Amino acid sequence: MSAETNPSSRLITISISHFCEKARWALDRLAIPYIEERHVPLIHRLATSQSGGSTTVPVLVTEAGVFGDSTDILNYLDTLAPATQKLYPADAQLRGEVEKLEDLFDTQLGPSTRVWFYFYMLDNREMMLKLFGAGVELVEQELFAIVFPCVQAAMRRGMNITAEFATAAQDTIKSIFETVSGMLADGRTYLVGDSFSAADLTFACLAAPVVWASEYGAWLPEFSEIPGEMQAVIEALRETPAGKYALRLFREERRQ
Ligand SMILES: N[C@@H](CCC(=O)N[C@@H](CS)C(=O)NCC(=O)O)C(=O)O
Structure with a gap:
């Protein structure tokens, strides 16, 4: 609050x-x-x-x-x-660029990082109860622990949490990171125009599962607690210009 x-x-x-x-x-x-x-x-x-x-x-x-x-x-x-x-520029052309990027991140990056994240985490009951239970009323947490197997199955089905989809998701994530790294190659400070916009905010949030920013606004396990395979992908993505950019946005823009 x-x-x-x-x-x-x-x-x-x-x-x-x-x-x-x-x-x-x-x-x-x-x-x-x-x-x-x-x-x-x-x-x-x-x-x-x-x-x-x-x-x-x-x-x-x-x-x-x-x-x-x-x-x-x-x-x-x-x-x-x-x-x-303002998160959306007044200039119509710049606003159009922000909206296009926001849509790309909303429709491609967000669903991909989510599938990738749950592929590694969904079977870890203890971790999932902590991740979903943080800040939730106790009675709801207790009910969730009982129905967890059903929720887990529904999530797996609803989001196609399989090795095949996780691999495809990882490819999409890499491709979007390449696009963002390419945009940043000219030394710009923000993705569009000269100020922080909805494009930056959306990129950082939806990239969060693959850069593991400590400033994230909800409870996350320690980096050392997550599977080694996840850590390796995160470490590689953190080294890219796009990954460094997402971390910088969390560091400099998240808690003002
Ligand atoms: N287009 C929506 C997508 C939101 C979304 O996918 N939310 C997920 C959580 S990350 C959700 O509510 N999933 C539960 C469900 O679909 O029942 C937005 O931008 O708000």
């Missing part, structure tokens, strides 16, 4: 979700008061449907309306942002 004592906005999340981190980061950056309401997978659907959102998180419930998609949340928050902190 933010520093304010009487927030009027409610952010419904699954705490580990990198799409939720996208909304959380934008809210924190703009110092907008909110309460984060964390749920475990599947039970989150009770909260999202009751609030008028879709089946996915994040959902931001505000006095101005309910926003059930991370990009809609960023667009809404941008209407509240002062001119110096």
Whole structure:
């Protein structure tokens, strides 16, 4: 929750979700008061449907309306942002570039890093209970522990968590990292224009599972606790210009 004592906005999340981190980061950056309401997978659907959102998180419930998609949340928050902190440039061409990159990261990078992450983590019951349970009400954590085998099977089926899909996801991640590294090769400070934008924020959040940033806004295990095969991929990606860039964004822009 933010520093304010009487927030009027409610952010419904699954705490580990990198799409939720996208909304959380934008809210924190703009110092907008909110309460984060964390749920475990599947039970989150009770909260999202009751609030008028879709089946996915994040959902931001505000006095101005309910926003059930991370990009809609960023667009809404941008209407509240002062001119110096806009996430979308005023210039139409630059805005178009930001939106195109945000869409690429939302549709390709986010789903790929998620499949890759769960391929290694989903069978580790103890770790999954901690990852999903962080910040969730105790009764919900206890229920989750009981139904975990069902949730695990539903996640595996729903997201195609198989070796084949994880390999394809890793190829997609590498290709997007190459694209971003290529953009950064001219020495630019940010992906688009001369200020931090929704493209940067979205890239950093959705790349988080493959760079393991310590500033991430939800609980993550220590790097040394994750499988060696994951560590090796993360270490290699961290050495790329895109990986260094994602880490720099977390370091310099996440906690202001
Ligand atoms: N396009 C959506 C995607 C969000 C998304 O995929 N959320 C996942 C968590 S990372 C989710 O809610 N999954 C649970 C479900 O589909 O039931 C957004 O940008 O908000």
